[in-house]
Amino acid sequence: MEQREGQAMATISHVPYSCACQAIIKATSSLEPMELINKIRNKIYGNLTHGNFIQDDLILLVKSDHIVMKKLDPGMCKPAETPSNYKGTYKWLLTNPTETAQTRCIKNEDGNATRICSISIETGKSQWEKPRFKQCKLLQKLPDKIVDFANITINDENADDVAEHILKLINESPPLDEEETRIIVSKVDEISKCDEISMNITQIMLQIISAVLEKQNDSTSNLHQVSNTILRIIERAGHKMEFSGRTANITVSRLALAVLRARSFEGMAFSIHSCEDGTSPEIYLGAVPPGRVLTSIYLPKSLREKIPLNNLQTILFNFFGQTSLFKTKDGTKTLTSYVVSASISDMSIQNLADPVVITLQHTEGNLNYHQLHCAFWDFETNNGLGGWNSSGCKVKKTTVNYTICLCDHLTHFGVLMDLARSAVDPVNEQILVVITYTGCGISSIFLGIAMVTYIAFYKLRKDYPSKILINLCTALLMLNLAFLINSWFSSFQNVSLCVTAAVALHYFLLVSLTWMGLEAVHMYFALVKVFNIYITNYILKFCLVGWGLPAITVAVILSVRKDIYGTLSPTTLFCWIKDDSTFYASVVAYFCLIFFVNLSMFCTVLAQLNSMKSQRQKTRRKMILRDLKGTLSLTFLLGLTWGFAFFAWGPVRIFFLYLFAICNTLQGFLIFVFYCVMKDSVREQWRLHLPCGWLCLGNFSDGSSKPGANVGYKKERMKKTFEHKLLTPSLKSTATSSTFKSLGSVKDTPSEISFSNGEKRRCVV
Structure with a gap:
C-alpha cells in the first residue's frame, strides 16, 4: 500500500469572540489528502469533550464547522x-x-x-530555529580568576558556561573583596539581559547571588553599591524565565523565587513556611493566605482589574532570607524581619480596591512595639543606590512575633522642586498633602477669576503688563490643574497616560517659571531702558519665548529618552521625572537661572521705590504699608518664594517644605489679591460693570459729588499711577524717579502729563 506523508494546519475558532487556535499536524498515511484531512478533522473534534477545549482557566467552545484544515507544502530547510x-x-x-x-x-x-x-x-x-550549543565547550578556556572576567563579553552563546564557571570560582574562593563583587554582579547582570533565560540559568544566577551574599568580607563589604543591580537582576530574570505550565518555583540558600502566569486572577498568596534562619525556604502558592508562616504577601482579587484582558502577565514573588543586601550606608535603620516582594511584568501594583496584605515574622522578639515601622525599598534614594522609605506605609498590626503592613502614598507640591529627592515621614507628608491640595484648589479658582477679569475688561488688558499677567495666570492655572489630576492619571496604571501626565506637569512648570522671568525682563525694559525703546510685536515675541522655550525643552527630553517620565517609586501614585540628572538639568538649573534674574530685578525695583521716598508727602505709617504691599506683590509675581527650595535640607528641611507648600500653592490666590482686589483700576471696573453692591468696596473718592472734587481726585490718582508703574510697569510708561522729579503739573485728565520742559507724555493706566 502506498504511503503518503503531509502536513496540515488546523484552525479552531470561536467566532463571537474572534478567538483562534492554530496547530500544525504531521501525519503519515496511505489515504488521499482530502480523506486524511477529514479523518484528522473528525479526530480533533472527537477528542474535545462535548465540543469544548479546557485548559487551566481557558475554555474554548468548539463546533465542528469551526474547524478549518488545509494541506501545507512547507519544503525542507536548506543547508x-x-x-x-x-x-x-x-x-x-x-x-x-x-x-x-x-x-x-x-x-x-x-x-x-x-x-x-x-x-x-x-x-x-x-x-x-536558533542552534543549540549547550553540550559544546568553549573554544577558549575561561579565566581562573574572578578579576579577569572584566574583559569577557557575554551573550546567548556563552552565558551558561560563564555562569557555571563563575559559580565554581566563588565556591572555591575565600571571602570576596569589593572589586570581585562588582565584577561578578556586572557579569550576572549581562547574563540576565540575554534573549533566552532558562530555568537552569536562572537557578545558577540565584546561586551566584546567594554565594556572593555569604562570601562577603565584613571588613570590606560594600553591598549597598550593588544592591539595586542585584534586585533588578532577580526581577528581570524572573519575568523573562522560560518554563512550561502555569507556575514555576526556584529555591536556593536564603533566596526563593516563584512565577505565576495569570490571564484571569482570583487572588494569590505567596509565603515561606519553614526554614531555620531562612536558609532553606519552602514556597507555598495558594488562593488564600495560610496560617503561621515565616513571611507572606497576599495579592487580592481586585488585582485582576489591573491586568489587561487577553494579555498574559507574569506575577513574580521573591523572598530574601539574607538581609545584608538591604543594609544602607548610614546604617540608621535595622531590619527586624526577612524581606518579601511581588511584581507584575510591565506594571506596578498600586491603588487596589482591596489592600495587599504583607505579613512579616520578626527575626527577633519585638519588645518595643512603638518603634517598628513598615517600609519599602526605594530604588531612587541615596543618589540611586537605594534605601528604605517609609513614606505612605503604616503598621496595621504588630505583636511580639509578627507585623502586618499596609502602604499607600500621596504627594505634596514640594516634590516638584525637592532638591534632596528624598521622602518625608508619613505624618508631615499627610499634612503637606492637605496643604497642597487645598492651596492648589483655592489658587485655581482665583486665578480663573483674575484671568476672566483682565480678559473681559478692555481697559485692563490693553497695556503690556496686563497681557503678561494674563499669560502668567494661565500658566499657573494649568500648573495647578496638572498637579491636581496627576495622581488620578497615575491610578489607571497606564504607562502612556502616566508619561502624558508627567510631561504636562513638567511643561507647565517650565512655562510658569518662564513667564515669571519675562515679568522681570519687562520690568528691566520699563525701568532701566525707559527712553527710546520700541520693540515690534512685543507681546508676540514674549509669547513665543514663554510658551515655546519650555515646549522645545520637553520635546528634546522625549526624543532622547521617553522612559525618563513615570512613577517616582513602586508605591507612589504620582507621575514625574524619574531620572535625577534630567531633573536637575531641566528643572533645577532652569529654575536657578530664572530665580536669580528675578531676584536682581526685585532689588532694582526696591531701589527705585526707595529713591522716591523723599518725594512722598505721606505719613510714616502709610509709607511703610505701601512699601510692604509693593514688596509682597513683587515677591509673588516674580515667584521668589520658590527659593525656599534652596533651604529644604538637613534639620530645617521640613520647616522650609511647609513654607514652600503654603506660599507656592497659594501664589495664584495672592496674585489675585494684589493685582485685582488691591488694584484701584480693577475695582473701578468691577464697580462700573458688575452689580456686586458692597463687594465693590464702595466709591473710590470721598465727596466726589462736590464741585471741583473730581479734579483733586484725578490728581491724586495720577500720583499713585507713577508709583504703581514701578510695580507693574509698561513700556508705554516713561515715568521713573528722575522724570517724577521734573513733573511740572498734572492736568485734569489723568492720562496726560505736562513736564517742565513743555513736553507732553501719555500714561496708560
Missing part, C-alpha cells in the same frame, strides 16, 4: 552555516521539516550541537 565566536562554525545539512539536525562539537566531539527545522505558523514554510 546553512552558523559562525560562533565562542564555539566555532557549524554547518547544517538539508533537513526535513519538524526534524532536528545535529553535528559533533568542535571542542569536544562527545557532544552534539543541534538545530531544529520547524514550520512557521504564520507562513506554513520550513525555517531553521
Whole structure:
C-alpha cells in the first residue's frame, strides 16, 4: 500500500469572540489528502469533550464547522552555516521539516550541537530555529580568576558556561573583596539581559547571588553599591524565565523565587513556611493566605482589574532570607524581619480596591512595639543606590512575633522642586498633602477669576503688563490643574497616560517659571531702558519665548529618552521625572537661572521705590504699608518664594517644605489679591460693570459729588499711577524717579502729563 506523508494546519475558532487556535499536524498515511484531512478533522473534534477545549482557566467552545484544515507544502530547510565566536562554525545539512539536525562539537566531539527545522505558523514554510550549543565547550578556556572576567563579553552563546564557571570560582574562593563583587554582579547582570533565560540559568544566577551574599568580607563589604543591580537582576530574570505550565518555583540558600502566569486572577498568596534562619525556604502558592508562616504577601482579587484582558502577565514573588543586601550606608535603620516582594511584568501594583496584605515574622522578639515601622525599598534614594522609605506605609498590626503592613502614598507640591529627592515621614507628608491640595484648589479658582477679569475688561488688558499677567495666570492655572489630576492619571496604571501626565506637569512648570522671568525682563525694559525703546510685536515675541522655550525643552527630553517620565517609586501614585540628572538639568538649573534674574530685578525695583521716598508727602505709617504691599506683590509675581527650595535640607528641611507648600500653592490666590482686589483700576471696573453692591468696596473718592472734587481726585490718582508703574510697569510708561522729579503739573485728565520742559507724555493706566 502506498504511503503518503503531509502536513496540515488546523484552525479552531470561536467566532463571537474572534478567538483562534492554530496547530500544525504531521501525519503519515496511505489515504488521499482530502480523506486524511477529514479523518484528522473528525479526530480533533472527537477528542474535545462535548465540543469544548479546557485548559487551566481557558475554555474554548468548539463546533465542528469551526474547524478549518488545509494541506501545507512547507519544503525542507536548506543547508546553512552558523559562525560562533565562542564555539566555532557549524554547518547544517538539508533537513526535513519538524526534524532536528545535529553535528559533533568542535571542542569536544562527545557532544552534539543541534538545530531544529520547524514550520512557521504564520507562513506554513520550513525555517531553521536558533542552534543549540549547550553540550559544546568553549573554544577558549575561561579565566581562573574572578578579576579577569572584566574583559569577557557575554551573550546567548556563552552565558551558561560563564555562569557555571563563575559559580565554581566563588565556591572555591575565600571571602570576596569589593572589586570581585562588582565584577561578578556586572557579569550576572549581562547574563540576565540575554534573549533566552532558562530555568537552569536562572537557578545558577540565584546561586551566584546567594554565594556572593555569604562570601562577603565584613571588613570590606560594600553591598549597598550593588544592591539595586542585584534586585533588578532577580526581577528581570524572573519575568523573562522560560518554563512550561502555569507556575514555576526556584529555591536556593536564603533566596526563593516563584512565577505565576495569570490571564484571569482570583487572588494569590505567596509565603515561606519553614526554614531555620531562612536558609532553606519552602514556597507555598495558594488562593488564600495560610496560617503561621515565616513571611507572606497576599495579592487580592481586585488585582485582576489591573491586568489587561487577553494579555498574559507574569506575577513574580521573591523572598530574601539574607538581609545584608538591604543594609544602607548610614546604617540608621535595622531590619527586624526577612524581606518579601511581588511584581507584575510591565506594571506596578498600586491603588487596589482591596489592600495587599504583607505579613512579616520578626527575626527577633519585638519588645518595643512603638518603634517598628513598615517600609519599602526605594530604588531612587541615596543618589540611586537605594534605601528604605517609609513614606505612605503604616503598621496595621504588630505583636511580639509578627507585623502586618499596609502602604499607600500621596504627594505634596514640594516634590516638584525637592532638591534632596528624598521622602518625608508619613505624618508631615499627610499634612503637606492637605496643604497642597487645598492651596492648589483655592489658587485655581482665583486665578480663573483674575484671568476672566483682565480678559473681559478692555481697559485692563490693553497695556503690556496686563497681557503678561494674563499669560502668567494661565500658566499657573494649568500648573495647578496638572498637579491636581496627576495622581488620578497615575491610578489607571497606564504607562502612556502616566508619561502624558508627567510631561504636562513638567511643561507647565517650565512655562510658569518662564513667564515669571519675562515679568522681570519687562520690568528691566520699563525701568532701566525707559527712553527710546520700541520693540515690534512685543507681546508676540514674549509669547513665543514663554510658551515655546519650555515646549522645545520637553520635546528634546522625549526624543532622547521617553522612559525618563513615570512613577517616582513602586508605591507612589504620582507621575514625574524619574531620572535625577534630567531633573536637575531641566528643572533645577532652569529654575536657578530664572530665580536669580528675578531676584536682581526685585532689588532694582526696591531701589527705585526707595529713591522716591523723599518725594512722598505721606505719613510714616502709610509709607511703610505701601512699601510692604509693593514688596509682597513683587515677591509673588516674580515667584521668589520658590527659593525656599534652596533651604529644604538637613534639620530645617521640613520647616522650609511647609513654607514652600503654603506660599507656592497659594501664589495664584495672592496674585489675585494684589493685582485685582488691591488694584484701584480693577475695582473701578468691577464697580462700573458688575452689580456686586458692597463687594465693590464702595466709591473710590470721598465727596466726589462736590464741585471741583473730581479734579483733586484725578490728581491724586495720577500720583499713585507713577508709583504703581514701578510695580507693574509698561513700556508705554516713561515715568521713573528722575522724570517724577521734573513733573511740572498734572492736568485734569489723568492720562496726560505736562513736564517742565513743555513736553507732553501719555500714561496708560
